Amino acid sequence: MSEAVCLKDFKTEQDATITNYQCLVLGYGDRRKLHYEISSTTGHPHPSITANWAILGMLLPAMRTGKTLRCDHGVSALLLHFLRTDLQELLINFDPSLSRIDIDADALPPDLTVSKDIRIGTGFSAGIDSFNSLGVFCHSDTTSQLNVTDLFIFDVGAFGQHSSKSSRNSFTAAAGRTRSYADRLGLHAHSVTSNLADFYVGASELDFIRTHTLRNASAAVLFEREIDIYLYASAFSYREVDLKAKYALGHIDSILLSLITTTQLRFISSGAGSDxxxxxxxxxxxxxxxxxxxxxxxxxxxxxxxxxxxxxxxxxxxxxxxxxxxxxxxxxxxxxxxxxxxxxxxxxxxxxxxxxxxxxxxxxxxxxxxxxxxxRGLAPSPPYTRRRSAGRSLPCAST
Ligand SMILES: [Zn+2]
Incomplete structure (x- = not known):
């Protein structure tokens, strides 16, 4: 049996409407390709030149095996540092069934070839966290420099297995909604489909709810040369941070996201101050x-x-x-x-x-x-009693 999960033969292909990224994954079951496909209103003019997307996507599956994760394409220096150190410690603390592994990759020099205005992206699924992310910087009324400029939607497991027809139909409908809403707001829109979910089958520890942050980040970093800040909408507030809540990775998002920041793209847990x-x-x-x-x-x-x-x-x-x-x-x-x-x-x-x-x-x-x-006195008759929930103060109805 191979002693390493190897990521190699990286390729990026672009035509007028679609950008394809792919690499070969060896040593993780059958030899297979990992691929991502981008459709973007910007045409994705500055494709990623790192392997950040693949190594983030395959980190948890590799930690399940205990094998070295070897990558023959360069990784951002900051990300590589955390991949080898604190990121693994945090993940093992969250899920003790994971193993500490060696990361065999080279750090890339800083990419200074793209100068850009500040662009801020966030995922949009029309859920409560999505709407909150869209307005998160507006609420502080600090500056229009921090308005969201780009909406994203990723098919990395939230819609079910990539290969199923119902999953594809659900994603197509959701991507259409993201695109039309972005058009209406005057924002850029991007969708990414991937077969990444195929590498997360076979163990309940790899279920989407336990792994979503790294899966979505692997898609978001494909835009590291376009986007400066990615607002990751977490379901859990700072008061709900729980380093050992193994059933839901979102409980550690506010810490985890700072450790998957790359040299060019910063992840922020958006709205974590609100429940x-x-x-x-x-x-x-x-x-x-x-x-x-x-x-x-x-x-x-x-x-x-x-x-x-x-x-x-x-x-x-x-x-x-x-x-x-x-x-x-x-x-x-x-x-x-x-x-x-x-x-x-x-x-x-x-x-x-x-x-x-x-x-x-x-x-x-x-x-x-x-x-x-x-x-509010609106609940049905007793015997219901109010229970403590994370020390939260209740907002007014008029807010
Ligand atoms: Zn329902």
């Missing part, structure tokens, strides 16, 4: 959010059958949590375009009970939503 309630309150007055908010985890075809195209199923745990929060904020009526509000009020007690139950089982985000409804 889910504050983020929901901020978007609740946003007309775009009222017609586009998409939090649902039910597959798109099933959603269409239940409530019609483009709407949230209004029946899954994530819909329930969001509807309870909007109800508590007094803003649910404004979201009729995307939620089945009538059904919610018909079943309010049962829905609240489910959110409360998830909170009691340990979900701090559900607990906060249930607590807010209790505080």
């Amino acid at each position: 889910r309630i504050k983020k929901t309150a901020l978007l609740s007055n946003d007309k775009d959010a009222q017609h586009m908010l998409d939090v649902c985890v039910t597959p798109t075809p099933r959603r269409s059958t239940l409530v019609g195209v483009g709407r949230n199923c209004s029946r899954c745990w994530k819909c329930y949590r969001t509807m309870v929060t909007l109800d508590a904020l007094g803003r649910l009526e404004e979201f009729r375009a995307v939620f089945d509000v009538d059904r919610y009020f018909q079943h309010r007690e049962a829905i609240f009970s489910q959110v409360h139950h998830r909170g009691a089982k340990g979900s701090s985000i559900d607990q906060a939503a249930a607590n807010l409804l209790l505080e």
Whole structure:
């Protein structure tokens, strides 16, 4: 058996509309290609010249094997330093089943060939964290220099396995939404598809929720010569940082992101100072959010059958949590375009009970939503009790 996972034969090909990156992966199961395909309103004029994308994408799979990760193409010096040191320590602390491995690669000299204006990117999936990221720098009213300029969407596992037809259809629809919203806001839009998810099968420790930050970062760094700052929308606030919450990598995002910064692209955990309630309150007055908010985890075809195209199923745990929060904020009526509000009020007690139950089982985000409804005196009759949730102060309904 090979003692190293080897990344080699790097190639980048471009035509008028598409940029393809690929490399060969040896020593990790069958010999296969890892590939990414970019479609961009800018034409992606400055392709990455590093192997940052491949080494970030393959770090966790390689740490599962315990083998050396060898890369025959250069990596940014800052990233290579952290790959060999603190990044692995943080990941092993998060998931003790991972092994410390050697990283065999060369550091590239600084790339000084691209001068550019400040460009700030963020992912856009029309979820609560997406809308929050879009406005994160506006809220401080510091300077227009920090406005988001580019929206991204990545197919690295969030839509299911890359090879399935339903996954491709879901991604195509989501990418179209990102593109049209960017057009409306006057922003650039970029989508990336990849077979990276094929390298994350076979172990529950590699499930998307435990690995998403590194997967998405591997796609984002392809734009390191265009984008200066990438706002990574984390579901968890600073108060929810938990270095050992093995079930969800997002709990360590605010630390992890500083360690995958490259020489040219800085990752920031956007909105980590706000919890889910504050983020929901901020978007609740946003007309775009009222017609586009998409939090649902039910597959798109099933959603269409239940409530019609483009709407949230209004029946899954994530819909329930969001509807309870909007109800508590007094803003649910404004979201009729995307939620089945009538059904919610018909079943309010049962829905609240489910959110409360998830909170009691340990979900701090559900607990906060249930607590807010209790505080506002809108929850169904007792025996429900308010439980502590991460020491958060509750925002006003008018925020
Ligand atoms: Zn749903």
